[in-house]
Amino acid sequence: xxxxxxxxxxxxxxxxxxxxxxxxxxxxxxxxxxxxxxxxxxxxxxxxxxxxxxxxxxxxxxxxxxxxxxxxxxxxxxxxxxxxxxxxxxxxxxxxxxxxxxxxxxxxxxxxxxxxxxxxxxxxxxxxxxxxxxxxxxxxxxxxxxxxxxxxxxxxxxxxxxxxxxxxxxxxxxxxxxxxxxxxxxxxxxxxxxxxxxxxxxxxxxxxxxxxxxxxxxxxxxxxxxxxxxxxxxxxxxxxxxxxxxxxxxxxxxxxxxxxxxxxxxxxxxxxxxxxxxxxxxxxxxxxxxxxxxxxxxxxxxxxxxxxxxxxxxxxxxxxxxxxxxxxxxxxxxxxxxxxxxxxxxxxxxxxxxxxxxxxxxxxxxxxxxxxxxxxxxxxxxx
Numbered sequence: 001x002x003x004x005x006x007x008x009x010x011x012x013x014x015x016x017x018x019x020x021x022x023x024x025x026x027x028x029x030x031x032x033x034x035x036x037x038x039x040x041x042x043x044x045x046x047x048x049x050x051x052x053x054x055x056x057x058x059x060x061x062x063x064x065x066x067x068x069x070x071x072x073x074x075x076x077x078x079x080x081x082x083x084x085x086x087x088x089x090x091x092x093x094x095x096x097x098x099x100x101x102x103x104x105x106x107x108x109x110x111x112x113x114x115x116x117x118x119x120x121x122x123x124x125x126x127x128x129x130x131x132x133x134x135x136x137x138x139x140x141x142x143x144x145x146x147x148x149x150x151x152x153x154x155x156x157x158x159x160x161x162x163x164x165x166x167x168x169x170x171x172x173x174x175x176x177x178x179x180x181x182x183x184x185x186x187x188x189x190x191x192x193x194x195x196x197x198x199x200x201x202x203x204x205x206x207x208x209x210x211x212x213x214x215x216x217x218x219x220x221x222x223x224x225x226x227x228x229x230x231x232x233x234x235x236x237x238x239x240x241x242x243x244x245x246x247x248x249x250x251x252x253x254x255x256x257x258x259x260x261x262x263x264x265x266x267x268x269x270x271x272x273x274x275x276x277x278x279x280x281x282x283x284x285x286x287x288x289x290x291x292x293x294x295x296x297x298x299x300x301x302x303x304x305x306x307x308x309x310x311x312x313x314x315x316x317x318x319x320x321x322x323x324x325x326x327x328x329x330x331x332x333x334x335x336x337x338x339x340x341x342x343x344x345x346x347x348x349x350x351x352x353x354x355x356x357x358x359x360x361x362x363x364x365x366x367x368x369x370x371x372x373x374x375x376x377x378x379x380x381x382x383x
Contacts, residue, residue, distance in 0.1 A: 020076055021257040027131060028253065034134045037084075042076045056080045064149045072146060072324045073262045079119070079141035087116040092125065096186050097222045102204045107226065109194035119144060121160060125190040127231065136191050136229075139260035143268055150324055151269065153382045158272035159187050161225075161279060184208075185279065188226045189268065195230040197241045198263075201271040202226050203278045223279055227271040234259055246332045262326045266315070266333070273311045276381060286365040286379060299354060306358055309340035310377045317374070318382045341373055 020043070027034060034040065044063050048056050063077050087095055091113050093103065103111035110125065117124045117137060124140055126133040148155045194200060206222040233242025236255025243259035244252070281288040290310065293302040312333055319325040344359075346352035362376050370376050 020074075021254065021261075024135065024257050025253050028135055028256075030131065033129070034131050037134055037138055038081065040135070040138045042078050044076055045078050048078075048081050051082075053080060053082045056082060060145060061149050064146065070150075070324050071326065072150075072265055073258065073326055075146060075261075077142065077145065079138075079145050083120045084141065085118040087118055087123075089113055089115050092116070092188075096123065096188075096224065097206050098204050098224060099206045102224075106202050107204055107224075109192050109228070110190060110226075114190075120148070121187070123186060123188045125188065125192070127191060132231075132235075133191065135260070136231075139264060140189055142261070143264045146265060146324075147268065151265075151318070151322055154269045154272070154318070157381055158269065158276050161185060161187075161272075161276060184220065184222050186222065186224045187272075188224060190226060190228045191231050192228050193231055194228045195233070197230070198233050198243065198259075199227065199229050199267040199271050201228065201274045203275060225272070225275040225279060227268065227275065229264070229267060247328055258326075258328075263329050266319070266325055266329050269318070270311060270315050273314055273379065273381075274307070277307070277311075277379070284379075284381070286362070289361060289365055299358070302358070305340055305343050306362075306377070309337060309344055310362075310379060312337040312340065313374060313377050314379045314382065317378070341377075344377065345373060 023041075027040065046059060051059070057080055060077055060080060064075060067075055067077075069075075092098065092107075092110050095116055098107065114125045114127055115129055115133070117126075119141055122144060124137060126137050144155075144159070147159065203226065204224040206224070208220045208222060210217055211220050212218070230242065232238075234256055236243045236247070236249065236252035236259070238244055243255040243263060246263055247255045247258045249255045249258070277284075277287045277290050281291050290302075290307050293299060294307070296302060299306075316330065316333060316337060319330060344355055346355045359376065363370060366376050366378070367380070370378075
């Protein structure tokens with residue numbers, strides 16, 4: 001009886017989601033351009049004109065908490081229109097501060113003009129204002145809105161992370177080592193074609209001026225935290241990568257819209273955990289170790305196997321605690337984690353020297369009670 005109840009609930013959610021997706025499909029495939037993002041409507045739209053930013057946030061939070069389902073796929077909520085700022089069509093370097101060689105090396109995929117928006121201090125880059133890109137923008141605003149309400153730890157610690165403030169506090173408490181930088185962060189979400197699969201991330205550090213705290217000198221740098229989402233693989237028509245292997249619909253638009261309403265939330269949190277590792281080397285010993293090992297020539301697969309396993313495990317534990325992520329997404333990434341674990345748990349029968357070194361290094365940087373894979377290949381940052 002209980003199983004039947006859950007099946008009926010799942011069927012109702014799926015039916016409701018497909019109804020919503022049909023409206024978005026019409027916008028995606030319509031020849032008429034979406035001239036204004038406000039033309040994309042939700043069933044819970046309300047007049048925001050006479051409300052303050054904070055009042056709008058409260059109203060949206062109420063809509064989410066009072067929703068009949070907490071499944072992210074079926075949350076049909078607006079974004080806070082007063083937080084959205086259109087910066088213009090320009091080269092990223094004309095808006096934010098990057099290092100001198102950023103656009104000839106790690107950010108060469110952004111070495112062009114793009115449509116730049118700012119939302120709640122987060123920068124969003126889309127390639128144009130065609131319907132697909134405007135929908136990408138809309139669903140990114142929706143995802144950020146949901147993350148801020150339902151996954152507040154991820155929003156504050158990862159997406160709006162303030163390592164400069166944390167590091168300053170950490171320095172004054174006599175840390176295990178003294179960092180040389182205090183990074184101001186620019187969080188960037190870009191739709192482009194740089195990821196190998198569905199999403200990827202990288203950072204760019206611009207060295208700034210020197211300051212002194214407690215008699216020690218530090219550089220106040222700008223760290224650009226760049227998450228990229230692949231414009232093509234999210235569209236759902238590629239069998240081996242992107243949104244189709246997750247949702248498995250024959251209709252590519254179903255894969256695309258399910259991803260944008262559900263998987264995108266996971267992708268943002270996941271990639272910003274990777275970015276946290278890079279950015280928190282001053283205040284987190286395990287992050288420092290992972291960051292150093294990325295370039296270790298004696299362990300060339302560390303980032304592919306170890307770091308990815310740590311990020312997957314950290315995120316999956318968090319999603320299961322908070323709820324809202326679909327079975328399809330959880331199942332897809334649980335299988336990926338299982339594959340990583342099978343590679344790495346040769347450690348436990350002492351048959352692989354490299355895995356043994358990884359295991360003991362990570363164990364020494366984990367809680368004293370950590371004894372198994374789930375506790376050792378894990379970052380304690382989202383509690």
